Structures are given as structure tokens and as C-alpha cells.
Amino acid sequence: MRLLTLWSLLSLSALSWLPHLASASVLAIDYGNDFIKASLMKPGLPFDVLLNKDSKRKISSVVAWKKGDRLFGQDAFNLASRFPSDTFGSLKLLEAAPFDSPIVSYYTQISTAEVRESARKTVNLVQSDGTEWSVEELIAMELAYIKHLAELAANEKVTDVVVTVPPYFSQFERDALVDAIEISGLKTLALVNDGTAVAVNYAMTRTFLTPEYHIIYDAGASGIRATVASFTTAPDTKAGGQGTHIAVAGVGYDRTVGGIELDRRVRDILVDTFNTKSGRNVREDKRGMAKLWKEAQRIKAILSANTEVFASVESLAWDIDFRTKITRAQFEDASQDLKPLFAKPIEDALKNAGLTLNNITSVILTGGSSRTPMIQAAVKAAVGEDKIALNVNADESAVLGAALHGASLSRQFKTKNIKVSDIGVHDIEVSYYAAPTASNSRPRTITTVIFPSGSRVGTKKVLTFKRKEDFSLYIDYKHPVAPGFPTRLLEVDLGNVTQAIANLTEQGVVDPVVKATLTLSESGFVSVSNAIAYGEIKDDSITGKLKGFFGGSSSSDETKTESADNVPPRDSETASADGSSSSSSDSDTASSASESSSATPQKEEKKKYVGPVEIPLTIKSYFPTITPMSVEEKQKARSRLRAIDAEETAKNRREEARNSFESYLYRLRDLLDENNTETPFKKCSKPTEREAIAEKLDESFAWLHDRGDYAETSQFLDKRIALETLEKPIIHRYQEIEAFPQALNNSQMWNWSTRLFLTEARQNLTAEAAADLPSKWTKEELDALEKTLREHESWLNEWVEKQKSVKSWEDPVIETAEMKARAKVLENHLQRLWKRKVPKAVKKPKTSATSSTEAAKETGGAEDWGEEPVGGEDGQQQVPFGEDPYEHDEL
Numbered sequence: 001m002r003l004l005t006l007w008s009l010l011s012l013s014a015l016s017w018l019p020h021l022a023s024a025s026v027l028a029i030d031y032g033n034d035f036i037k038a039s040l041m042k043p044g045l046p047f048d049v050l051l052n053k054d055s056k057r058k059i060s061s062v063v064a065w066k067k068g069d070r071l072f073g074q075d076a077f078n079l080a081s082r083f084p085s086d087t088f089g090s091l092k093l094l095e096a097a098p099f100d101s102p103i104v105s106y107y108t109q110i111s112t113a114e115v116r117e118s119a120r121k122t123v124n125l126v127q128s129d130g131t132e133w134s135v136e137e138l139i140a141m142e143l144a145y146i147k148h149l150a151e152l153a154a155n156e157k158v159t160d161v162v163v164t165v166p167p168y169f170s171q172f173e174r175d176a177l178v179d180a181i182e183i184s185g186l187k188t189l190a191l192v193n194d195g196t197a198v199a200v201n202y203a204m205t206r207t208f209l210t211p212e213y214h215i216i217y218d219a220g221a222s223g224i225r226a227t228v229a230s231f232t233t234a235p236d237t238k239a240g241g242q243g244t245h246i247a248v249a250g251v252g253y254d255r256t257v258g259g260i261e262l263d264r265r266v267r268d269i270l271v272d273t274f275n276t277k278s279g280r281n282v283r284e285d286k287r288g289m290a291k292l293w294k295e296a297q298r299i300k301a302i303l304s305a306n307t308e309v310f311a312s313v314e315s316l317a318w319d320i321d322f323r324t325k326i327t328r329a330q331f332e333d334a335s336q337d338l339k340p341l342f343a344k345p346i347e348d349a350l351k352n353a354g355l356t357l358n359n360i361t362s363v364i365l366t367g368g369s370s371r372t373p374m375i376q377a378a379v380k381a382a383v384g385e386d387k388i389a390l391n392v393n394a395d396e397s398a399v400l401g402a403a404l405h406g407a408s409l410s411r412q413f414k415t416k417n418i419k420v421s422d423i424g425v426h427d428i429e430v431s432y433y434a435a436p437t438a439s440n441s442r443p444r445t446i447t448t449v450i451f452p453s454g455s456r457v458g459t460k461k462v463l464t465f466k467r468k469e470d471f472s473l474y475i476d477y478k479h480p481v482a483p484g485f486p487t488r489l490l491e492v493d494l495g496n497v498t499q500a501i502a503n504l505t506e507q508g509v510v511d512p513v514v515k516a517t518l519t520l521s522e523s524g525f526v527s528v529s530n531a532i533a534y535g536e537i538k539d540d541s542i543t544g545k546l547k548g549f550f551g552g553s554s555s556s557d558e559t560k561t562e563s564a565d566n567v568p569p570r571d572s573e574t575a576s577a578d579g580s581s582s583s584s585s586d587s588d589t590a591s592s593a594s595e596s597s598s599a600t601p602q603k604e605e606k607k608k609y610v611g612p613v614e615i616p617l618t619i620k621s622y623f624p625t626i627t628p629m630s631v632e633e634k635q636k637a638r639s640r641l642r643a644i645d646a647e648e649t650a651k652n653r654r655e656e657a658r659n660s661f662e663s664y665l666y667r668l669r670d671l672l673d674e675n676n677t678e679t680p681f682k683k684c685s686k687p688t689e690r691e692a693i694a695e696k697l698d699e700s701f702a703w704l705h706d707r708g709d710y711a712e713t714s715q716f717l718d719k720r721i722a723l724e725t726l727e728k729p730i731i732h733r734y735q736e737i738e739a740f741p742q743a744l745n746n747s748q749m750w751n752w753s754t755r756l757f758l759t760e761a762r763q764n765l766t767a768e769a770a771a772d773l774p775s776k777w778t779k780e781e782l783d784a785l786e787k788t789l790r791e792h793e794s795w796l797n798e799w800v801e802k803q804k805s806v807k808s809w810e811d812p813v814i815e816t817a818e819m820k821a822r823a824k825v826l827e828n829h830l831q832r833l834w835k836r837k838v839p840k841a842v843k844k845p846k847t848s849a850t851s852s853t854e855a856a857k858e859t860g861g862a863e864d865w866g867e868e869p870v871g872g873e874d875g876q877q878q879v880p881f882g883e884d885p886y887e888h889d890e891l
Contacts, residue, residue: 025154026189026410027161028403029146030197030396031177033092033221033260034368036061036142037396039403040150040158041413047403049396050149058395062089063141065127070648072145081294084112084286085128090260091142092222094123094135096172096626101484110264110293112286120627122176136176136629137637140183144641147186161186162406164398165524166225167193167425168253170481171489174524175628183629183637191523192405194218194398195227196248196422198366201401202392203244203418208233212361213249213353214389215346217379218398219369221259226252226345228353228360236417243417250353250454251425252345255482257338259300259369265334266326267296270311273324280318288317303328304371332374342375343382352454362389366397422457427478428489428526430518435467449478451520458522460529465514470497473516475526486625492516492528495618500533504613509535514617531617537610650713657716658708664720665704668697668727683808684733693726729811736812740803743816747796747823754789754830758782761833774839785829792826 025042035058038050049057052073064076064087071079080087090111097103099117107123108115114126124132143161150158161181165174174191181188195216202214208231216227228250236243270292274282282288291313302309308327316322346363350356363383369375371394380388393400405420407413431447450461465471475490497514504512512535519529629637671681672694682690700719703711761782768775799814806813 024412025150025156025158025160026403026406026412027147027150027158027186028163028399028406029143029161030164030194030399030402031092031139031143032061032368033090033258034061035059035395036146037399038146038150039396039399040153041403041407041410042154042156043413045153047400049399050146050153052149059146060089061091061142062087063138063145064088069651070141070644072142077294080112080290081287083128084290085114085126087290088113088125088133088138090221091135091139093260094125095139096170096176097123097135098484098486098626099123101482103482103484110260112290120629122626134629134637136180136183137640139177139180140637140641141644143181143184143186144645147184159185159187160189160406160410162189162402162409163191164194164197164402165191166220166223166253167195167227167251168223168225168255168481169524170426170477170485171525172481172485172626175626179629179634183634183641185638188523189406189409192402192420193227193248193251193422193524194220194402195225195251196229196246196420197398197401197405198364198392199227199229199231199246199248199401200405200418200420201397202364203231203246204401204404204416206231207242208244213355213359214361215349215363215383217346217363217365217367217370219258219342219365219367219372219375221368223253223255223258224342224345224367224369224375225254226349228349228355241417243419245419245421247421248423249355250349250351251423252348252350252352253425254341254345257341259372261338262300262331262335262369262372263293263296266300266331267292269326269330269334270296270299270322270324274316274320274322277322277324278318278320280320282317285317291316299326300331300372303331304373328373335374339374339378342378346379346382357383357387360387363387364389364392366392366394368395370394422522423453424451424455424457424520424524425453426481427451427453428455428520429476429478430463431474431476432465432471435469435471450475450518451526455520457520457524460517460519463516463518465516466511467497467514468501470495473528475518475528488625489526489623490528491622491624493618493620493622494528494531495620496615497533497617500615500617503615504533504535507535507613508537509613510538511535528619528621531619533615533617534612536612654713654716657713658711661700661716661720662704662708664723665697665700668693668723672697680734681730684737685730686809689726689730693723696723696726733808733811736816737808739816740812743819743823744796744800747792747819750823750826750830751789751793751796754785754826757830757834758786758789776836776838777833781833785833788826788829792822795822 025040028039028041030037037058039048040050041047051057052059054074056074059073060077062073062076062080064071064079064083066079066083066086076087077089080089088111090107093103093107094115097107099115099121104115104123116124116126116132118124118134122135124134125138126132147158147161163177163181165177169177177191178188195218198216198218199214202216211230211232213228213230216229218225218227227248230245230247230249232245232247233242234245235241267289271282271289274292282292295311295313299309299311303326306328308325311322311324311326313322350360360383363379365376365379365388376388404415404418407415408418427449428451429447429449431445433443434446436443448463450463451459463473471494473490473492473494474488475492477487477489480487494514494516501512501514512533515532515534516528517530519525519527521527670676671679672690676682700723703719761777765775765777765779765782796819802813
């Protein structure tokens with residue numbers, strides 16, 4: 001393996017030939033349970049992690065309210081101990097989670113937030129004032145905050161986003177995340193598995209001379225996953241040059257082990273210690289539990305580098321201060337049952353990939369919890385210390401890889417040629433009722449695993465059915481994806497079957513069938529993207545029968561599965577649209593051919609259509625278990641968020657207006673201070689003006705004290721304008737005094753320049769007239785310029801003398817703006833003459849004698865051509881117009 005420089009491989013210049021699109025930026029978000037990392041891809045910006053307002057590279061995944069003020073990131077996290085019921089974190093655990101699932105019970109153990117069942121049987125979270133928010137809405141708020149930071153950095157609207165997800169995320173959870181993205185005002189470009197994103201980041205600055213297998217071991221807050229990926233660098237015949245191909249071979253994971261569970265173990269140690277010392281149960285105090293959770297996270301981080309640490313929480317509960325020592329040994333003893341689980345995902349990933357450790361080049365550690373010594377020791381014991389690699393940024397590799405992957409999908413950037421081939425990790429099966437053999441027979445269920453675990457994403461498979469009536473398909477996970485989650489994904493009704501089959505039969509199709517296309521998109525969504533009634537019109541001639549006898553075939557199996565294209569759309573909606581349009585165009589062609597043949601029965605036998613015929617069927621999908629948000633629900637949620645944004649914007653503007661008005665009052669008070677006698681404000685103001693301002697100032701201070709908390713933004717602005725109106729004349733005088741010397745100097749400079757120009761111009765005009773040469777100016781033009789100069793000098797001298805007698809607290813008699821305007825008139829007049837070019841000299845007409853002599857010199861005189869020349873006045877040979885005197889016929 002050979003390392004290359006980043007800039008030699010990565011070029012983020014936008015394609016110059018592409019038209020200007022609505023958004024030239026791509027936002028990548030690594031949405032973690034504890035932290036959010038983001039990266040913005042935009043031409044002209046460095047390829048790096050997006051910083052928040054505090055210049056932090058990662059943002060806490062928390063949203064909180066403080067007396068009506070909504071906060072994000074670390075500000076929100078710090079409020080948990082003061083407002084535990086209004087602080088919401090670890091939302092990733094609750095995405096699409098059924099209310100009665102174990103994960104919701106687990107969430108109530110680690111969080112102080114109140115949960116409530118929603119109308120969709122999922123989870124809503126409740127503020128202290130009773131306001132309910134769905135998980136999707138809260139996540140959308142966090143994503144909208146990241147979007148705001150990205151737009152500030154890009155200085156433009158940002159819409160396209162790539163978001164990382166764990167590979168074990170089910171379609172329910174992916175749907176919930178996409179709904180949150182849509183509510184936030186973003187558009188999902190793709191969902192990418194976080195292990196795959198790290199693999200892309202790893203390949204950014206490397207080339208692989210020989211194929212290599214690496215394990216991406218991601219120990220995050222919500223779980224541990226291991227991804228086996230192969231890396232190959234080979235010539236790319238289509239794109240040209242070298243290309244790197246990343247293929248995911250196997251995935252292993254454990255949703256129950258992660259940083260959150262380790263935090264909970266530390267917090268339980270603190271809880272037990274406090275309860276023993278105080279004799280009271282701190283679990284009954286929400287604020288106390290929130291403080292201990294924050295302290296537990298701090299202790300876990302310190303124990304990663306130290307063997308012991310002191311925990312200290314002031315006024316933990318009931319005004320009791322808490323302090324104790326925790327050792328790494330205590331922490332590891334409390335987590336003893338988790339140690340065998342840390343390396344299990346690696347074993348599962350190798351098993352699913354059909355590989356052994358001997359095939360693995362290195363194990364790349366990533367994720368915040370990978371720094372925990374206990375986890376590192378377990379991984380080293382499982383794979384050997386020589387295979388451990390720490391050559392990627394554990395916190396930022398996923399988001400940087402996702403950003404590069406998103407840039408390659410947007411088609412607006414030139415990036416390193418990296419192709420990714422990912423897999424699904426769950427068995428997905430389809431079932432349906434077989435066609436009844438008798439009217440009273442019991443329906444028989446047929447089940448087929450359509451996308452087994454390890455299937456490549458971005459694939460389509462076609463199922464063929466011999467059905468003559470409408471029927472339904474049921475898409476399920478073969479096994480529950482998580483405890484408490486259902487297995488049923490979709491119910492899909494295929495309609496218009498009876499009419500379509502009858503239509504095909506009338507056209508001469510024998511044994512028509514129904515074909516349904518199932519798509520596993522690049523983002524991991526399963527859908528029925530297309531359904532058609534299909535058949536072939538065969539040739540009844542002797543030639544056609546012979547072809548059918550030797551080469552014909554027909555599908556006889558009702559559940560026959562066909563291979564399909566490997567280039568699906570990125571999500572289920574696009575898949576449905578593409579599939580429908582494709583089948584419609586094909587069926588239209590077939591139908592038009594059929595209609596054409598029926599319209600001309602005399603020629604039907606000669607030109608009868610032979611070949612495949614397709615008729616599109618109707619597809620209706622239902623979500624019988626965990627239902628994604630409907631369009632109306634998302635619109636309502638979006639409106640709620642916009643209302644909050646508008647309210648916060650108005651509130652911020654009001655606070656800005658109040659703070660600005662208050663600071664302005666204090667500034668005026670300092671200017672009016674009797675101790676400040678020599679200030680420009682005092683010198684340029686009259687006593688009566690200062691008294692009026694002081695009176696208005698006292699009135700404004702009293703109003704601010706009495707009604708400032710309830711005043712509107714416009715009232716603050718009106719109050720300030722009233723004071724500024726009184727102050728404006730004083731400011732104007734001071735500004736005029738400051739600007740007068742410069743304006744006077746500018747006017748006098750143009751007077752001097754014009755006078756110097758006139759002197760030289762008149763001298764040149766006299767000399768050129770004597771030499772009979774053309775001149776740039778006429779006497780009249782110079783006289784007009786001199787008139788303008790005299791008028792300006794006269795006006796300037798008069799008013800400058802008047803201005804000298806004006807006191808500093810009096811209004812000026814001459815404005816600097818007028819001085820500049822009059823000087824500009826003189827300047828323009830001067831510049832018009834100065835920039836004029838010297839005219840060309842007029843050539844004098846030549847005399848006849850001179851012309852004859854010159855003509856004779858040019859022609860060399862009349863040559864003897866064997867005959868006397870036709871003479872003109874000077875004896876020169878005359879040549880007719882358009883003829884050459886030297887042309888003659890060739891001999």
C-alpha cells in the first residue's frame with residue numbers, strides 16, 4: 001500500500017461546464033447519539049469539518065429549552081442539570097421505536113425526559129409545559145441548526161445532504177430519519193452506512209497496489225459495528241486513469257453495547273455510592289440524576305487515560321454535596337459482563353464475509369468509545385495487537401468520508417475515483433397467497449427470501465406470477481431487527497391485473513404472467529418499483545413455429561426470480577417513478593403496435609406484431625406496522641418549526657434593539673457628563689441642546705426601567721430615533737469641522753491644477769498656430785474653462801471667509817458636500833480637455849508636376865512593348881481601370 005498526498009487525489013473544483021444550479025454545496029452529517037459532526041463540500045472552501053459558533057468541531061446531539069429560549073449543542077447539554085424535563089438528548093435511540101419496545105424503557109433509565117405514546121404508536125417527548133414533540137421533529141431541529149451553520153459558512157442556501165446511519169438500521173429507522181431531514185428543510189441525497197463512510201475516508205489518500213481486506217471497527221455511543229471491506233485500485237476504462245473500488249463483504253454488530261451503556265454503568269456506581277452515604281434515593285430527583293449523568297460522561301473520558309478520578313458534584317440533591325473516588329478497576333468490574341461482547345461483531349463480520357483473520361490486513365478503530373482501554377484490550381485480544389490501526393480520525397473519519405461520497409453523487413465536483421459497493425444486513429422476504437385451486441380451498445402462503453443478508457444495495461429482482469386477478473405482496477424482515485420491532489415492512493396491492501391479462505389474451509398472448517420488480521435502493525429502502533402484465537405474441541407461421549420448437553421457452557414457475565439491473569435509484573420514491581415510466585413507455589409501444597395492426601385488418605396477416613407486450617399495473621403500498629409520517633404530518637411539523645424560527649428571529653431582533661438602545665443611552669449619558677468639558681460633543685453643542693437631550697434621556701431611562709421588559713422592537717427603535725434627532729445637528733457640526741480642511745484643500749488643488757493647465761495650453765495653442773499645426777483645443781474652449789475657474793475661485797473665497805467667523809456650536813454656512821460638488825464640476829471640465837487626443841495633421845494636395853514625377857518614379861517610365869504608348873498629358877501610358885499594364889497573352 002502506498003500513501004499519496006491529499007491534494008494529488010482530491011480535487012473539489014466544480015465542473016465549469018455545468019449550468020449554475022440552485023445549490024452548489026453538499027452537506028454531510030454524521031448524526032451520532034452523543035455528538036453531531038458535519039462537513040460542507042463547496043468550491044472555494046477548505047475540505048474540513050464544519051465548526052459551530054464556538055469553533056467546536058463536534059456538536060452535542062441535544063436540544064433544550066430555557067424559559068422559552070431554544071438552545072443546541074453544548075449550551076443545551078449544560079442545561080440538563082437545571083431543566084431536566086426540557087432537555088432532550090440520545091434521540092437516535094428512539095427513531096421509529098415502538099412505544100412498548102425495550103429500547104424505550106432503556107431510554108427512560110438514561111434520560112430524565114418524559115415520554116408519551118404517539119398516534120403512530122411511536123414515541124413523543126413532552127416538555128415541562130406539556131408541549132409534545134415527535135422524535136422526528138426534535139431531530140429535525142438539530143439538523144436545521146446544522147443547516148444554518150452550513151449556510152453561514154457557504155454564504156448560500158444549502159439543501160443537499162448525506163447522512164450516516166449504522167448498517168443495522170432498519171427501514172423503519174431510515175424512514176424516520178428521512179422524515180426528519182425533510183422537515184428540517186434539507187433534501188436527502190443519500191444515506192450511507194457509517195462503516196462504509198469510514199472506508200471511503202481511509203481510501204481518500206491511499207492507493208492499493210494489491211487487493212486488501214480491512215475491518216472498520218466502529219465503537220459508537222449507541223452500538224458497536226464491524227465492517228469488513230475490500231480495497232482495490234485498478235484502471236478504470238470508463239472514467240480513465242486509476243480507480244479505487246470499495247466492496248463491503250460482511251457486517252457484524254451489537255445494538256446493546258456502546259458508549260451509552262458504559263456511561264450508565266459509571267452513573268450507577270455514583271448513584272449507589274451517594275445513596276449509601278446519604279441514606280436517600282437520588283433516583284427520585286431528576287436534577288440530581290441529570291447531574292450524575294453529566295459527571296459519569298466526564299469520569300469515563302478521564303478513566304480512558306488515568307487509573308482513578310475524583311467525582312465531585314456540588315449540591316447534587318437536597319443541598320448535599322457529593323464527592324467520591326472511582327478507579328478504572330471499579331469501572332471494569334461493573335462492566336465485566338460486556339467484555340465478551342466487544343469483539344463479537346468482528347467475529348460475526350468475518351463469518352458473514354466468509355473470511356478469516358489471516359485475510360485481514362488491519363483493524364481500523366474509529367468511534368469515540370474505541371478510546372476506552374477495556375474495549376481496546378478486547379479487540380487486541382481477538383485480532384492481535386499487530387493488526388490494530390489508528391490511522392484515521394476516530395471522531396471525524398465518518399463525516400469526511402460521507403462528504404466525499406456525497407460530492408461524487410452530486411455530479412457537481414471532480415473527486416478521486418472511488419466506487420462503493422455496500423450490502424444489506426437483514427434478510428428480507430416476500431410472501432403472497434397462492435392462486436386458489438378451488439373455490440372452497442384454503443389459501444396457501446408462499447414465502448421467498450428476496451434479498452438475503454449480504455445482498456448488494458442498488459439491485460432489483462423480478463418475481464413472475466401466473467395470476468389472473470388482483471393480489472397482494474407482503475414484505476417482511478425474516479427476523480426482528482431489534483427487540484420489540486415488528487417484522488412486517490410493507491403491504492403492496494397490485495391492481496388492474498384482471499383487465500390487463502384479458503387485454504393481453506385478446507391480443508393473442510398465450511400464458512400471460514405478472515412481473516413485479518422489487519428494488520433495494522442504495523440507501524437501503526425496499527419497495528415494489530414496477531409491476532406489469534407481460535406476455536409474448538408468437539408467430540403462427542411455419543417459420544415461427546420452428547423457432548419456437550427449437551429455441552422457445554416459457555416461464556412455468558409461479559415464483560420464478562429473475563436477475564435485474566444493478567443501477568437503481570437512491571431511494572424508493574425515485575425507484576417507483578423510474579420503474580413506472582420505463583414500463584409505461586414499453587407498454588405504449590406494444591399497445592400502439594397492436595392498435596395499428598387492428599386498424600388495418602387487410603394487412604394484419606402480413607404485418608402482425610410479434611414480440612413482447614407489457615401493460616403497467618397499479619401499485620399501492622401500505623405500512624401496516626410502524627407508519628412513516630404522512631405528507632400532512634410533515635407539513636404540519638414543518639410549519640411548527642418555521643413558527644418557532646420566526647418567533648426566535650423576532651425575539652432576537654427585539655433583544656438586539658433593546659441592547660442597542662440601552663448602550664446608546666449610556667453613551668449619551670457619558671457625553672453629557674459635566675466632568676467631560678473638552679469633548680467634541682460639548683464644543684459642538686449649545687446649552688439648550690444639551691438640556692433637551694438630558695431631559696429626553698431621563699425620560700428614556702425611566703421608560704426602559706418601567707416598560708422595557710414588555711416593549712416591542714418598534715418601540716425601542718422609535719425611542720432611539722427621537723434621541724438621535726436631537727443629537728444629529730451636533731454630530732453634523734462635528735463632522736463638518738472634521739471634513740472642512742480636506743474639502744478646502746481639494747477645492748484649492750483643482751483651482752491650482754486648472755490654472756497651470758490654462759497657462760501651458762495657451763502657450764501651446766500660440767506655438768501650434770504659428771507652425772500651422774493642429775491643436776487639441778480651441779481658444780473658445782480654453783476661455784470657457786477659465787470662466788468656470790474664476791466662478792469657482794470667487795465662490796470659494798467668499799464663503800470660506802464667511803465660514804471663518806462661524807463658532808464651533810453654530811451650524812456651518814458652507815457645507816463640505818457643496819464644496820465637493822462645485823470642485824467636481826471644475827474637475828470634470830478640466831478632465832474633458834486634458835484627455836482629448838491630438839488631431840491628425842491634414843495632408844496638403846499635391847501639384848500636377850509633382851504627381852507626374854512621382855508616378856514616373858513608381859512605374860519606372862514607359863517601357864518599349866513593341867508599339868508606341870498611348871500618351872497622356874505627361875506622355876505616361878494610360879491604363880484602363882481594372883487592368884494590369886503588365887498583363888499579356890502567353891505565347
